Amino acid sequence: xxxxxxxxxxxxxxxxxxxxxxxxxxxxxxxxxxxxxxxxxxxxxxxxxxxxxxxxxxxxxxxxxxxxxxxxxxxxxxxxxxxxxxxxxxxxxxxxxxxxxxxxxxxxxxxxxxxxxxxxxxxxxxxxxxxxxxxxxxxxxxxxxxxxxxxxxxxxxxxxxxxxxxxxxxxxxxxxxxxxxxxxxxxxxxxxxxxxxxxxxxxxxxxxxxxxxxxxxxxxxxxxxxxxxxxxxxxxxxxxxxxxxxxxxxxxxxxxxxxxxxxxxxxxxxxxxxxxxxxxxxxxxxxxxxxxxxxxxxxxxxxxxxxxxxxxxxxxxxxxxxxxxxxxxxxxxxxxx
Amino acid sequence: xxxxxxxxxxxxxxxxxxxxxxxxxxxxxxxxxxxxxxxxxxxxxxxxxxxxxxxxxxxxxxxxxxxxxxxxxxxxxxxxxxxxxxxxxxxxxxxxxxxxxxxxxxxxxxxxxxxxxxxxxxxxxxxxxxxxxxxxxxxxxxxxxxxxxxxxxxxxxxxxxxxxxxxxxxxxxxxxxxxxxxxxxxxxxxxxxxxxxxxxxxxxxxxxxxxxxxxxxxxxxxxxxxxxxxxxxxxxxxxxxxxxxxxxxxxxxxxxxxxxxxxxxxxxxxxxxxxxxxxxxxxxxxxxxxxxxxxxxxxxxxxxxxxxxxxxxxxxxxxxxxxxxxxxxxxxxxxxx
Numbered sequence: 215x216x217x218x219x220x221x222x223x224x225x226x227x228x229x230x231x232x233x234x235x236x237x238x239x240x241x242x243x244x245x246x247x248x249x250x251x252x253x254x255x256x257x258x259x260x261x262x263x264x265x266x267x268x269x270x271x272x273x274x275x276x277x278x279x280x281x282x283x284x285x286x287x288x289x290x291x292x293x294x295x296x297x298x299x300x301x302x303x304x305x306x307x308x309x310x311x312x313x314x315x316x317x318x319x320x321x322x323x324x325x326x327x328x329x330x331x332x333x334x335x336x337x338x339x340x341x342x343x344x345x346x347x348x349x350x351x352x353x354x355x356x357x358x359x360x361x362x363x364x365x366x367x368x369x370x371x372x373x374x375x376x377x378x379x380x381x382x383x384x385x386x387x388x389x390x391x392x393x394x395x396x397x398x399x400x401x402x403x404x405x406x407x408x409x410x411x412x413x414x415x416x417x418x419x420x421x422x423x424x425x426x427x428x429x430x431x432x433x434x435x436x437x438x439x440x441x442x443x444x445x446x447x448x449x450x451x452x453x454x455x456x457x458x459x460x461x462x463x464x465x466x467x468x469x470x471x472x473x474x475x476x477x478x479x480x481x482x483x484x485x486x487x488x489x490x491x492x493x494x495x496x497x498x499x500x501x502x503x504x505x506x507x508x509x510x511x512x513x514x515x516x517x518x519x520x521x522x523x524x525x526x527x528x529x530x531x532x533x534x535x536x537x538x539x540x541x542x543x544x545x546x547x548x549x550x551x
Numbered sequence: 552x553x554x555x556x557x558x559x560x561x562x563x564x565x566x567x568x569x570x571x572x573x574x575x576x577x578x579x580x581x582x583x584x585x586x587x588x589x590x591x592x593x594x595x596x597x598x599x600x601x602x603x604x605x606x607x608x609x610x611x612x613x614x615x616x617x618x619x620x621x622x623x624x625x626x627x628x629x630x631x632x633x634x635x636x637x638x639x640x641x642x643x644x645x646x647x648x649x650x651x652x653x654x655x656x657x658x659x660x661x662x663x664x665x666x667x668x669x670x671x672x673x674x675x676x677x678x679x680x681x682x683x684x685x686x687x688x689x690x691x692x693x694x695x696x697x698x699x700x701x702x703x704x705x706x707x708x709x710x711x712x713x714x715x716x717x718x719x720x721x722x723x724x725x726x727x728x729x730x731x732x733x734x735x736x737x738x739x740x741x742x743x744x745x746x747x748x749x750x751x752x753x754x755x756x757x758x759x760x761x762x763x764x765x766x767x768x769x770x771x772x773x774x775x776x777x778x779x780x781x782x783x784x785x786x787x788x789x790x791x792x793x794x795x796x797x798x799x800x801x802x803x804x805x806x807x808x809x810x811x812x813x814x815x816x817x818x819x820x821x822x823x824x825x826x827x828x829x830x831x832x833x834x835x836x837x838x839x840x841x842x843x844x845x846x847x848x849x850x851x852x853x854x855x856x857x858x859x860x861x862x863x864x865x866x867x868x869x870x871x872x873x874x875x876x877x878x879x880x881x882x883x884x885x886x887x888x
Contacts, residue, residue, distance in 0.1 A: 260652075275649070275670075280638075293631055301617075301652050310670070312612070313648045315597070315638050333612075333647070441833045470833045477835050493830050496778045496807045498814050 216259040225253040236261060236307055238524035251517075254306055261308040274309050276300075276519060277334035279316035279324055279348075292489065292508050296362075299512035300338065307520050309335075322351050329357050335523045338362065338515055342375070344409055349373060358522040360515045364532075366409050374518040376511050376533045380410050380488075383504035383537040384417030385424075387462050387486040390502070390539055392425045394546065396460035396484055400433045400451040402444060402468050414464055414488070433458055437468055444471025452481050460484035460545070466491040466503055473497065473544075485544040495542060502545035504537045511535065553596040562590040573598060573644055575861035588854075591643055598645040611646050613637075613856060614671035616653035616661060616685075629826065629845050633699075636849035637675065644857050646672075659688050666694050672860045675699065675852055679712070681746055686710055695859040697852045701869075703746050711855040713848050713870045717747050717825075720841035720874040721754030722761075724799050724823040727839070727876055729762045731883065733797035733821055737770045737788040739781060739805050751801055751825070770795055774805055781808025789818050797821035797882070803828040803840055810834065810881075822881040832879060839882035841874045848872065 222229045227246060234240035235250040242250075253259075278300065301311045312334055316324045325348060328334050336358030339348055346365035353359075353373055361375040391399050401418045404411025415434075422429050435450055437443035444463060451458055452475060461483055463469035469487030476482050487494065490505035514533050521528045559566045564583060571577035572587040579587075590596075615637065638648045649671055653661045662685060665671050673695030676685055683702035690696075690710055698712040728736050738755045741748025752771075759766050772787055774780035781800060788795055789812060798820055800806035806824030813819050824831065827842035851870050858865045 260657075297634075297650065301650050305652050311650045313634065313638050313650060315642050320597075470830070474833065474835060491830075493807070493828075496811070497834075498811060 216257045218259065218261070221250070221253050221257060221259045224257060225250050238521060260305050273333055273335050275312050275334045276304050276309050276516070277312045277314050277328050277337040279314045279328075279337060279339065281316050281318065292506065294492075295508045296340070296512060299509045300516060303513050303516035307516065309516075309520065322347070325351060325357075329355065336360075336519045338519060345369075358519060360519045360522070362511060362515060363410075370532065372530055374522065374530045374532070376514045376518075376535065378506040378511065378535050378537050380414040380537075381417035381420070383488060383506075383539075384414040384462060384464070385421045386417075386537070386539040387488070387502070387504055387545075388418050388421030389424060390541065390545060391460040391462065391484055391486065392421065392427060394460070394484060396458075397427055398430075398433065398456070398458045398460070399427070400435070400448075400458035400461040400483075402435055402437050402447040402451075402461065402463045402472065404464050405436055405438065411464065418462055437464075437471075439465055439467055441467055441471040441474070444468035445474045446471070448472035448475035449479070452476070452479050452483075457481060458483060461486075463487050465489055466494055466501060469501055469503070469544075470497070473499075473501075484546070486539075487544075490540050494540075497544075499544040500542035502542045503540050505540050506537050507535050553594045555596065555598070558587070558590050558594060558596045561594060562587050575858060597642050610670055610672050612649045612671045613641050613646050613853070614649045614651050614665055614674040616651045616665075616674060616676065618653050618655065629843065631829075632845045633677070633849060636846045637853060640850050640853035644853065646853075646857065659685070662688060662694075666692065673697075673856045675856060682706075695856060697856045697859070699848060699852060700747075707869065709867055711859065711867045711869070713851045713855075713872065715843040715848065715872050715874050717751040717874075718754040718757070720825060720843075720876075721751040721799060721801070722758045723754075723874070723876040724825070724839070724841055724882075725755050725758030726761060727878065727882060728797040728799065728821055728823065729758065729764060731797070731821060733795075734764055735767075735770065735793070735795045735797070736764070737772070737785075737795035737798040737820075739772055739774050739784040739788070739798060739800045739809065741776065741801050742773055748801060755799055774801070774808075776802055776804055778804055778808040778811070781805035782811045783808070785809035785812035786816070789813070789816050789820075794818060795820060798823075800824050802826055803831055803838060806838055806840070806881075807834070810836075810838075821883070823876075824881075827877050831877075834881075836881040837879035839879045840877050842877050843874050844872050 218229055218232050222232045227250060232250055234242050235247050304311050314324060314328060338360055340362040342361050342363030342365055345367045349361060349365045349369055353369060364370045364375050364377050388399060403415050419429060435447045437447040444467060448461060448471060451461060461472055463472050463486065466487035466489045469485055472485055487501050487503040490503040494501035494503050518531055555566055555569050559569045564587060569587055571579050572584050641648050651661060651665060675697055677699040679698050679700030679702055682704045686698060686702045686706055690706060701707045701712050701714050725736060740752050756766060772784045774784040781804060785798060785808060788798060798809055800809050803824035803826045806822055809822055824838050824840040827840040831838035831840050855868055
């Protein structure tokens with residue numbers, strides 16, 4: 215196991231400096247801070263949390279309120295990766311991660327209980343919604359939190375969040391199909407009350423405009439985030455008098471349904487998804503998809519939360535990250551365009 | 552939100568009795584205990600944990616040491632379901648679930664730190680191995696733990712575990728193929744040093760014997776738990792001079808590779824997997840698979856752990872649960888047998 219001495223030696227600083235950085239104490243320059251954190255990550259140093267938490271009365275626990283059950287017809291693409299990296303970065307900074315069930319019908323009781331019991335020093339929210347009631351509540355109480363996603367309200371300027379730019383992701387996917395020669399490109403989009411869905415929709419529109427491809431409303435269909443809905447939406451596109459030669463799906467779950475429709479009808483078209491689920495590369499055809507930088511999301515969330523917890527003067531930060539396109543067989547090849 | 556009064560009323564007992572059951576106090580009959588727990592589950596009652604933990608100096612936190620990263624080529628089938636239900640039952644009993652990263656190369660340091668810091672009252676282990684060093688260590692220290700899986704050593708008689716009978720699962724799958732008329736059935740099995748793999752292998756052998764189908768060693772091939780290995784193993788079965796008409800795969804991950812091989816060669820055979828991954832029903836063909844009763848596993852693990860924590864005289868229990876077979880298109884139809 216790596217010791218704090220080895221970290222200090224490798225970073226060219228004192229043990230005290232490493233300890234200060236990990237505990238957000240002392241007057242450390244941003245440059246030194248970044249250097250130490252880089253070495254901590256590279257060497258895989260993990261502080262022993264028990265020893266630290268005896269020294270102060272902090273819980274040294276970060277809460278992750280969470281309420282996904284196993285949902286038939288829906289694939290939770292990034293849970294494992296998100297939990298793994300959140301835990302990884304939290305432990306590097308001497309904190310553990312507490313899972314807390316937070317059914318939305320219980321409202322704020324879960325959060326109030328967590329705060330009152332001093333069981334956690336701060337929480338990570340995900341699956342944010344418009345005007346997120348949890349964000350409003352925690353902000354009012356000045357309880358440290360960070361969010362994966364925005365609330366699309368004035369609150370977003372005053373709170374810490376990390377989001378991935380869905381518009382850029384779908385723009386990338388649509389551009390990729392246009393560059394493969396496709397001009398008649400279908401879009402399976404989320405219902406119009408979805409904030410993230412609307413951003414992704416704008417990415418599709420923007421990519422068409424980038425290349426001067428006319429927008430055709432009959433090529434845009436709506437589906438809920440279920441495989442069966444993806445199937446029906448893709449069927450409706452395939453059944454058009456002049457069918458598209460490419461389809462941009464709003465998620466891999468939707469794309470899975472689309473693959474069923476393509477296989478069943480035998481009308482193959484170029485296809486892209488969003489999320490890059492672990493199974494995507496093993497589907498036939500392997501699935502081209504938009505990938506979110508989950509490791510970076512987790513690192514930023516944990517860092518901002520711990521700085522908030524340890525430093526009352528910390529100024530909230532917001533990070534909008536860009537996704538990437540993972541190109542595989544489903545979007546390549548000659549699909550009759 | 553459901554109150555403890557409603558639970559008491561519905562169960563026909565006093566509020567004190569409900570509280571005693573949830574906190575393992577008082578002298579409650581097993582019948583009353585089961586009745587109360589049944590009502591708690593049915594109504595979805597969740598005790599407010601903060602209020603309770605102020606009353607004693609217990610952490611009221613259960614640790615789940617965990618170290619799966621995102622693993623390319625491998626699908627963690629049951630993580631979401633397992634975490635969800637473990638958290639669900641833990642919170643019903645007034646405990647939270649702490650995720651702890653436990654890389655195996657760090658040995659026991661993670662566990663010693665957790666115990667020393669009094670951060671958790673007990674831990675849940677999973678992915679047990681032969682003569683599991685974690686089980687031996689925690690048992691020696693008398694620190695409460697339960698295991699999902701066995702250590703296949705003398706320890707298994709003295710510790711609490713829940714396991715799912717893999718032999719029965721593969722026996723079910725093989726019997727199902729035989730009942731569909733198949734006689735030439737390939738097996739893609741784990742390497743012979745895998746304890747669970749050997750149990751599953753015995754299920755295959757037993758099913759053949761059940762129906763008087765001769766065992767043919769050329770139909771049994773070995774693969775690591777990766778899609779690419781499943782592909783290669785299935786190819787080697789398809790390339791036999793007389794190919795099998797059915798294949799039993801040791802996991803859905805392996806079955807995914809097999810589907811690739813079947814699609815590529817155009818030689819379809821009946822196929823079964825193991826794990827029932829969330830995507831299985833959306834593959835083409837949808838995948839017949841052996842399903843583990845994860846909800847029941849989680850309920851038993853949490854119950855046994857809390858009883859151990861609260862009652863030093865609790866006698867360790869062991870539960871071997873039976874899996875079920877979920878039959879879908881991949882094992883049905885005429886595959887040329």
